[in-house]
Amino acid sequence: MLRRFSFAPMEGVSWWRNLSFSSMILTHLILLRSGRVKDALKVIDEMFESNEDSNCRPNDATGDILFSFLLKRERNGEIWSEDEIVNLVLKFGDHGVLISSFWMGRLITRLCRNRKTNRAWDLFTEMIKLGAVLESATCNSLLTGLAREGNFNRMNELMAKMVEMDIQPNVVTFGILINHMCKFRRVDDALEVLEKMSGGKESGGISVSVEPDVVIYNTLIDGLCKVGRQQEGLGLMERMRSQKGCAPDTITYNCLIDGFCKAGEIEKGKELFDEMNKEGVPPNVVTVNTLVGGMCRTGRVSSAVDFFVEAQRRGMKGDAVTYTALINAFCNVNNFEKAMELFNEMLKSGCSPDAIVYYTLISGFSQAGRMADASFVLAELKELGIRPDTVCYNTLIGGFCRTNKFHRVFEMLKEMEEAGLKPDTITYNTLIAYASKTGDLKFAQKVMRKMIKAGVVPTVATYGALINAYCLNGNVNEAMGIFKDMKAASKVPPNTVIYNILIDSLCKNNKVKSAVSLMEDMKIRGVTPNTTTYNAIFKGLRDEKDLEKVFEFMDRMIEHACNPDYITMEILTEWLSAVGEIERLKKFVAGCEVSGSSAQKASART
Template sequence: MVEMDIQPTVVTFGILINHMCKFRRVDDALEVLEKMSDGKESGGISVSVEPDAVIYNTLIDGLCKVGRQQEGLGLMERMRSQRGCAPDTITYNCLIDGFCKAGEIEKGKELFDEMNKEGVAPNIVTVNTLVGGMCRTGRVSNAVDFFVEAQRRGTKGDAVTYTALINAFCKVNNFEKAMELFNEMLKSGCSPDAIVYSTLISGFSQAGRMADASFVLAELKELGIRPDTVCYNTLIGGFCRVNKFHRVSEMLKEMEEAGLKPDTITYNTLIAYASKIGDLKFACKVMKKMIKAGVVPTVATYGALINAYCLNGNVNEAMEIFKDMKAASKVPPNTVIYNILIDSLCKNNKVKSAVSLMEDMEIQGVTPNTTTYNAIFKGLRDEKDLERVFEFMDRMIEHACNPDYITMEILTEWLSAVGEIERLKNFCCGMRGFWFHCTKGFC
């Protein structure tokens, strides 16, 4: 443009600043702002363009998105000092959003009050930003009061407002209030979307209120909104938790009729349920179907199956699944799976195998935790193997793995009985930062 003697306009600078902010190059964008009106010549052209509200808002939004809200406030003051370029609703919305996302709700509310005082009208985005921020920080009653006041001033809520509030009340198990807001939403003429229904279904399912979840599902279908896989998975999980497998079968059939395929979560939920009730035959059948459908088993899939066999005392079969997992799949076992097997081996008097598995665990780069050590300590106590328990106590200190009350209960009872109280004292003293109430009796 300079070579062709074309004078850059406010639009030129606006495009440049907008794209710099999108790519988080806020400092470069601020530099362009300074060059706009410095009056310096570039290639024979004297650049002197006053930034407009769009450019200021773009920069304020860019600063807020990278956590520089205070600089955004400073830019708003500069904007205010420029003739004919006063902060508007978008300016305040950008700043309120930035402060709310940073958890500074009071500052967001302060800006909301300021915009009202300055005669800048808030819109539904302003209201939703503050309602969402309050809900995220657990200030649900404040969010409701704020929303009621916003409605009194003429700003009606939309699906986003109600979803945030309904979700917040579902999380604290206040379903009566959630349904009250849902009914209020319907009366206000605001059409609920799939997200609102999914939020209610999820909340009811998590709380085991499957009759209510089913009612919301029926309402959803009546409006012609098709439930998605996530929605069905939520319901399947809920029916599994309340042991209503006939309803699970209905949900699976509905999914199939709707052309929806079960995913990893669907299969994992079914395997976990079958494992919980001890139906190993069904769990294996589901896993085979999962693999046949081309859905790759996850660590949770293997974990549920291994746990099921262990709970039924079939530790050898559990070990076979574990070996297959390591050899045939690309899913590495995690600490939870190792812990299940180590605990089960110890309970079945196979302490040497449990110790070997713990050695393998460390070779594979999987970090043992307090649960791992507790299982080993119990097994070694039953074997009366003092030398090995001392070795694992030293390892626990070396790995900075803090004992819990179970660890102390096992070791205190055992080591005190065999006259090894000094080793117990050394162990407790070696655990820096360990609970004072556990160690004060020894150190």
């Protein structure tokens, strides 16, 4: 009989109507398991077409068999699309057969994971209209999808629908709400949810009394710490202690220690570390890394080493993150001997270094100009089978440029090409900046053309390096041409630095009117001039002896709250004293916050 069902032709399906319901279900199951899904769906269509009083119409069991198959298996190597499954669910619903809450939850989860949350919402509301009996687990699946997208309006609407359906939210429901509120930095709303769930208050019409668990408390403490409210996090930890079966764990302490360390309160973080040891809460490598990282970021490198040594004495081991933080800290202060000592210790301890450790060393050596050491670490990296990425090559290219080893730069570029890596904006900017500093404008332009041809969009830094190169070479007209192209063709907005370069160069080349025009252009474009900008224009106007214009820019400088430096005061004091404008100079000084040394120089001359 099984063989007959498995290989039966489907041309005349009307004979299936003579089978009993159990035989139909068995046939349906065999067809599905043999991969004949279309034939199985034809059987279901036949079942739907049977008389309403027939015992062969599909029921919940039919739906469970079909949807368990479609949601767990593949069809001809391709997963059944969500839309196909949803259409079948609605078809069953139209015939009075409603998908079970379990399979409904699975389908909604799948829809949400594939970023089809709107489709999931429509299915959910449609099934409610059809009278489906749903459970909190199904609602939680949809709530997770909505929360992932930050759709808090629909989340509130869903909670209201749960009230209508008399579905009681559980600890998972509240956990989803609180977790995503904290992720979106809505910590006060999350705290309000905590009060509603634990205080027996009404939440959207539902009388709620759900005890928060450790996960919920930890989520809230982490959320508070991430917005700089560590003290409130400590208060929540005390509340945890007062609740039976909800003692703070390692994660609780890690969240608080991380919060205090990021706020620069290392001593408080260390105090919590000592407390957790005293309370019998075991610290882990995350705890160690948080404190080591915090100490290194605040310049307490020796303390970080001492703490790590003590942690090791207590039986705790570091990982790649621990060693990377320490190695990076020593590289930043050019203590490469200690950095390499830690690297070797890492190897001896059996802790496998990852690419980041090697990149940290390469970066440190490159910044210090120790390119032989950087090259050695690169060779070690390759020996381990780790492929350097574009960031690593950019670091090396920058180092070789700074040490004037341009032949090595070409070697790095060739290696990148052989590895299938393409230069990015930083690569091109580094090359253009180096060529500009060495006065090789022809090469700089060549790199720029290649950059554009490769589809890499030039940035303000790219144009800045090129404009500066032409200005340094006295070719201000070419620099202005690039500036105009930057604004028009490339649509890259110039910044204060670029305006400063051009204004200074124009003034030095006796083109003060053009420099003044650029100052006006800055005003129109909303680019704020700084002290360097004003110093450049003041020098130019002094050479032109244009007192009226200099007074205008002095007033503008006060209006923009741009404080002069000693260069500003030297330019203006010498000039205005010589032309008898002492009172105007005093008024200018009174309207600005001038540094002590500058003020003394000005008052001495006035």
